[in-house]
Each structure stands twice: as C-alpha cells, then as structure tokens.
Amino acid sequence: MHDPLMATYKRLPVTFVRGEGAWLWDTNGRRYLDALSGIAVCGLGHAHPAVHEALCEQAGLLIHTSNLYQIAEQQALGESLTAYSGMDRVFFSNSGAEANEAAIKLARLFAHRRGVKEPAILVMDGSFHGRTLATLSATGNRKVQAGFEPLVQGFVRVPYDDIAAVETAAANRHNIAAILVEPIQGEGGINIPAADYLPRLRTLCDTHGWLLMLDEIQTGMARTGLPFAHQHSGIQPDVMTLAKGLANGVPIGACLARGPAGDVFAPGNHGSTFGGNPLACRAARTVIETLEREGLAGRAAGMGELLLEGFRRRLEGQRGVVEVRGRGLMLGIELDRPCADLVQRALTKGLLINVTADRVIRLLPPLILDEAQAQLLLDGVASLVGDFLAEGGNQRH
Numbered sequence: 001m002h003d004p005l006m007a008t009y010k011r012l013p014v015t016f017v018r019g020e021g022a023w024l025w026d027t028n029g030r031r032y033l034d035a036l037s038g039i040a041v042c043g044l045g046h047a048h049p050a051v052h053e054a055l056c057e058q059a060g061l062l063i064h065t066s067n068l069y070q071i072a073e074q075q076a077l078g079e080s081l082t083a084y085s086g087m088d089r090v091f092f093s094n095s096g097a098e099a100n101e102a103a104i105k106l107a108r109l110f111a112h113r114r115g116v117k118e119p120a121i122l123v124m125d126g127s128f129h130g131r132t133l134a135t136l137s138a139t140g141n142r143k144v145q146a147g148f149e150p151l152v153q154g155f156v157r158v159p160y161d162d163i164a165a166v167e168t169a170a171a172n173r174h175n176i177a178a179i180l181v182e183p184i185q186g187e188g189g190i191n192i193p194a195a196d197y198l199p200r201l202r203t204l205c206d207t208h209g210w211l212l213m214l215d216e217i218q219t220g221m222a223r224t225g226l227p228f229a230h231q232h233s234g235i236q237p238d239v240m241t242l243a244k245g246l247a248n249g250v251p252i253g254a255c256l257a258r259g260p261a262g263d264v265f266a267p268g269n270h271g272s273t274f275g276g277n278p279l280a281c282r283a284a285r286t287v288i289e290t291l292e293r294e295g296l297a298g299r300a301a302g303m304g305e306l307l308l309e310g311f312r313r314r315l316e317g318q319r320g321v322v323e324v325r326g327r328g329l330m331l332g333i334e335l336d337r338p339c340a341d342l343v344q345r346a347l348t349k350g351l352l353i354n355v356t357a358d359r360v361i362r363l364l365p366p367l368i369l370d371e372a373q374a375q376l377l378l379d380g381v382a383s384l385v386g387d388f389l390a391e392g393g394n395q396r397h
C-alpha cells in the first residue's frame with residue numbers, strides 16, 4: 001500500500017485518539033499508561049483543563065500575526081519565562097533543534113564580535129541536539145550524522161563528564177567560543193554527570209571567556225524535580241535552550257540568554273515566521289503558571305524518588321541489570337543487552353515506555369503522575385524486565 005508519509009519513523013502499530021492526564025486511549029478504546037509523555041513533552045498530562053481552556057480562548061482571539069509587529073502574548077511569556085528561569089532575554093522558535101540553532105548562531109556572533117575568526121563550540125560524545133544540519137553536526141552520535149556529510153564545521157567533541165578533556169581542549173585551542181552540553185544526557189541514555197561537572201564547566205567558561213550553553217530541551221520545565229536541571233548544581237548558564245515540555249505539546253522552542261549573551265542578536269541576525277506566535281506563547285505561559293500553581297517540580301522530585309527507590313529495590317542486583325538511575329521523572333534502567341523489544345512488549349501490556357541508546361529503558365512520565373499510577377508503572381516495568389531477562393532476551397553482548 002502506498003504510504004504518503006516519508007519513512008522517517010518506524011512507528012508502533014497503535015493510534016491514539018484521546019488522552020486524559022497520564023492515560024491515552026487507542027482507536028479500539030483500549031487504555032494505556034503513558035510513561036513517555038510524547039518524549040518529555042506533555043508534562044501536565046493530556047488534555048489538561050488549563051491548557052485546553054487557554055488554547056480555545058486564544059484560538060478564538062488570535063493565532064498568528066507576525067514578528068513584524070508587537071506580540072503581547074510573546075512579551076508576556078518572555079517576562080514569565082525569564083522570571084521562572086533567572087535568564088534575561090529570550091528568542092522563540094518552534095522546536096528544540098531551532099532553539100539550539102539560535103544558540104549556535106549566538107555563540108558564533110558573540111565570538112566574532114570579540115575577534116575570534118573561526119569560532120568552535122565544544123560538544124560532547126553521546127549528546128543529542130537535533131536533526132537540522134548544524135544540530136546534527138553538534139550531536140555526538142554517528143548514526144544521526146551518517147549520510148549527511150559534509151557536516152557543519154566548528155564543533156570540537158570531547159567525552160561527556162570528563163573535565164580533563166575540556167581542560168586539554170582549552171590548552172590546545174584558542175578559538176573556543178562556548179560549551180554546548182546537556183545537564184543530563186537524554187537520548188544518550190539518561191547519563192547523569194558527576195555532581196561537580198557543571199560547576200567545573202562553569203568555572204572553565206568564566207576563566208576562558210566562553211559561554212556555557214545548556215541544552216535543557218529534555219531536562220527543563222520541572223522534569224528533574226526543579227524547574228531546570230542545572231539548578232541541582234547551583235550554577236547558572238549564559239545560554240539555555242528549551243522546547244519539549246515548554247507548551248505541553250504546542251510546538252515552541254526558546255533560546256534564553258543572560259548577561260552580555262542576551263545582547264548579541266540585533267535586528268536582521270535571526271528570525272522565524274511562526275516563532276513566538278500568540279497561540280504557542282499562550283500555551284507556554286499557561287504551562288509555567290500551572291507548574292507553579294500545582295507545585296509540579298516538587299511533585300516530580302517526590303514521585304521520582306519513589307520510582308527510583310522502587311526500581312532499585314526491585315531490579316538492582318538482578319543479573320542483566322547494569323544500573324537504575326534518574327533524577328525526578330527522568331529515569332533510566334540500563335541493561336547489559338539491547339532491549340528495544342521491550343517497547344512493543346510494554347505496549348501489549350498497556351504501558352508506553354521507550355528504549356534509548358540500545359540498552360537503556362527510558363521513562364519520562366507526566367509530572368502529574370499520581371501514586372497509584374507510579375505503582376502501576378513500577379510493577380509493569382519491573383515484571384517486563386524480569387521476564388525479558390529470565391528468557392535471556394536478546395542475549396548479553
């Protein structure tokens with residue numbers, strides 16, 4: 001049968017038609033517990049009444065004008081997002097990759113203005129920053145890059161969570177403008193760096209006059225139990241990118257900056273037709289209000305602890321389980337073998353999970369997950385993993 005859609009995704013054989021909170025229903029009326037939230041997007045769950053109401057009202061007023069005019073909703077979101085994040089200024093895009101593109105352009109312009117002719121950005125092995133040419137070139141995964149050469153130049157790659165490698169790069173190169181790094185690597189396998197990693201990167205950036213640019217596209221918006229993952233380390237970035245959870249499913253991205261980095265772009269340097277339109281901004285403003293009103297960062301921290309502790313108790317020490325790790329509602333269970341099959345098996349049991357980096361079960365449930373749902377998730381995943389390992393699933397490799 002002719003498929004009108006390009007084959008960019010290998011999709012699971014299920015179609016969802018409705019959602020409510022942490023639940024989704026398929027075309028047959030079957031219910032699923034969503035432990036992925038559209039990959040860290042629907043933090044408030046599906047069909048949240050506040051988002052529903054705000055979107056309906058905004059759609060009846062104004063969806064789009066243009067960045068050629070003042071946009072009151074964009075201004076209002078700019079104010080609430082800078083207050084929420086402690087950053088100074090923001091550029092709005094439509095996706096995470098575009099937010100990172102803005103950050104990359106900002107870093108290059110920042111460096112050129114300081115006389116660096118061919119600026120480079122330090123990026124990490126195992127990172128993921130998007131699928132546009134610049135962001136896939138920044139990404140530390142050959143699979144994402146293969147076939148799209150020539151890659152965009154100007155990225156220097158070092159291992160993640162390795163300060164010595166950054167120090168060596170600093171000693172050998174005089175054209176570094178910025179570090180672009182995820183506070184926790186999401187696609188890379190829920191990799192959590194040492195507690196002093198970000199503070200030491202901050203110090204190195206201060207010493208060398210580099211920008212510290214944090215990709216919080218997956219970790220941001222309360223996912224890890226604080227509004228932003230870097231807040232666990234008590235540092236502040238110069239640039240931070242957001243998307244995913246920012247508007248609970250309405251496409252939006254944001255490149256935030258602080259201090260001099262906030263003043264780099266001038267009219268004509270960057271832009272976007274849709275970026276920051278009234279509908280997306282109204283949704284994002286509602287998300288921030290709701291996160292704060294419902295105390296969802298604290299809830300993610302508490303529910304995350306419960307899940308982490310539960311998975312550790314049930315799985316750690318089992319043969320085949322390498323590690324259970326996570327922060328807030330960003331959890332990973334690393335096995336010693338490829339386990340992508342678990343996604344289909346979980347689906348059959350009415351559970352939506354994900355596997356990344358081949359061997360890591362990734363859980364990103366909505367921040368509104370309640371205790372009963374957390375218990376279901378715990379029981380469901382622990383028994384799936386137990387059965388899979390007992391059968392010798394995919395063997396060890």
Ligand SMILES: Cc1ncc(COP(=O)(O)O)c(C=O)c1O
Pocket residue numbers: 039095096097098100128129130131182186187215216217218243244
């Ligand atoms: C850390 C990180 N950066 C960037 C992106 C790209 O975002 P988008 O798919 O919205 O372009 C993702 C998406 O998974 C991500 O996890």
